[in-house]
Amino acid sequence: MRIGIVCPYSFDVPGGVQFHVRDLAEHLIGQGHEVSVLAPADSETELPDYVTSAGRATAVRYNGSVARLNFGPVTAAKVNRWLDAGQFDVLHLHEPVTPSISVLALMAAEGPIVATFHTSMLRSRTMQTAYPIIRPSLEKISGRIAVSEDARRTVTTHVGGDAVVIPNGVYVDRFASAPRRSAWIGTPASPTIAFLGRMGEPRKGLPVLAAALPDVLRSIPGLRVLVAGPGDPDEVTEGWPPEVRAACEFLGSVSDDDKASLLASVDVYVAPNTGGESFGIILIEAMSAGACVLASDLSAFSRVLDGGTAGAMFANEQPDDLARTLVDLLRRPERRAELAAAGQHRARLFDWSVVADEILAVYETVIEGRAAADFQPQGRWNRFLRGGSR
Template sequence: MRIGIACPYSLDVPGGVQFHVRDLAEHFIGEGHDVSVIAPADSETELPPYVTSAGRATAVRYNGSVARLSFGPVTAAKVGRWLEHGDFDVLHLHEPMTPSVSVLALMAAEGPIVATFHTSMLRSRTMQTAYPLLRPSLEKIAGRIAVSEDARRTVTTHVGGDAVVIPNGVYVDRFAEAPRRAEWIGRPNAPTIAFLGRMGEPRKGLPVLAAALPAVLAEVPGLRVLVAGPGDPEEITAGWPPEVAAACEFLGGVSDADKASLLASVDVYVAPNTGGESFGIILIEAMSAGACVLASDLPAFSRVLDGGSAGAMFANEQPDDLARTLVSLLGDPQHRGELAKAGQERARIFDWSVVADKIMAVYETVIEGRMASQWEPERRWGRFLPGRTHR
């Protein structure tokens, strides 16, 4: 099958949608399909051979974050050439209402179209404003996928209709088999916890974790906090209590392999995100690696953690509750191990071998629907043509 996938966000910086697109494309390529991806990217960015660059992206504020998007006539021309050259059996657009490559592809494309909605935004002026303009194009989408119930509600609220829920995927074994790193492994008197994310983005929750740490350090003075992700540590720690800043080790951006090893090595992975999350791919990665997960009780996180049976949760934006729960976990290795085991078992339902099959079923459904609609006029009117008989 010839599959075209459009990603609205730049491949120059890491992100959940970008990882989803990359992993899905590589899974289908591994199964023998012909896959082509188009996404914004700078000319200096090294891209896999299956990716076509839609050109340099511009940073704009979107959905509580800063997104790097590409739009305009030059990008539209590149998208048009990609569509013409690809001659795809199915076109898969991610975030088809985000003003970037996916919107341009949707406007230009014909044929079987599938769209995946990742965002959870029940109140969005951007979507409310864009919908009347995009409505004719959105009606071309034959198959709608949402990565979570929260994302599905965004579809029903802002787009209309419904979507089938198919979660994000993870290569579970890559994390399960990741080697532990001695420098990141905790000791009884010096346990380790990890935070991964953009440090300067408030909704990722690092300020909540920092506010909880004085109480945690009072009970666990040897705690080491490993912080991975982009951001300036000096800027981030300005105003923090000295003992909190001293407990943190800033690793900067980490490779996929290092991320897996980090998650496999720490005693607890902490996800203090405050909102704007429709799924929680990092939770699945941590669970796959065998880490005990502690996450804010966002609805999306709660669903991933099966209501708390596959990981611990604390009250969102409540540092005191985070501190209490973290201290309890660090003091109870048996409970940590039980949660880690339950998380690793649950992670299997999110493996790409499961998720990609569900996505392929959507592809096949919309392709068959397109073929049926093309044959319908002939079946309807062919019986009136000379020499034609129909049952």
């Protein structure tokens, strides 16, 4: 099968959608399919052979975050050339209402089209304003996928129609087999916890964790907090109590291998995100690596953690509850082990071997549906079936 995949967000900066597109493409290629990905990227960015750059992206605020998007007539020409050269059996667009190359590809493309919606955004003036303009193009989509029930609600509320829920995928074995690193392994007197995310983005929740740490450190003074992700530690920690700043070790951006080892090494992975999450791929990665997960009780996180059976949860944006739950976990190694084992078992449901087969089933359905629609009877019999009177 010849498959074209469009990623609206730049491959220069790591993110959940980019990882999803990358991993899906590589899994499909491994199964023998021909896959081409179109994504924004700077000219100096090293890209896999299967990725075509749509040009440099511009940083814009979108859905409580900063996204790097690409739009305009020059980009549209690149999209058209990619579509013409690809002659795809199916085109798979990600975030087709985001003002980027996914919209441009949707407007230009014909044939079987599948769209995946990643965003959880229950109210959006941007989407409501743009919908009348892009509605004719949205009607070309034959198969709609949402990565979670929250993303599906966004589709039904803002876009119309429905979508099948297929979650994000993870290469579970890559995380399960990750080597632990002695520098990141805790001890009973000095346990380790980890936070991964863009430090300067409030919705990732680092300020909530920082607000909880004074209480945690009073109970467990030897705690080490490993913080991984882009951002300036000096800016982020301005105003923090000295003991909180001293407990944190800032690792900067980490490679995929280092991320897996970090998750496999710590006593607890903390996800204090405050909102805007439609799924929570990092939770699955942590669960796969064997970490005990502690997450805010966002609905998307609750679904991933099976209501708290595969990981602990605390009340969103409540540092006191975060501190209480974290201290309890750090004092109870048997409880951590129980949750970690349940998390590893549940993570198998999200392995790419399962998720990609579900996506391929959507591809096959829309291709067959398009073929059936293209086969039309001719002449008077055709007019009869269409209700014509001539």
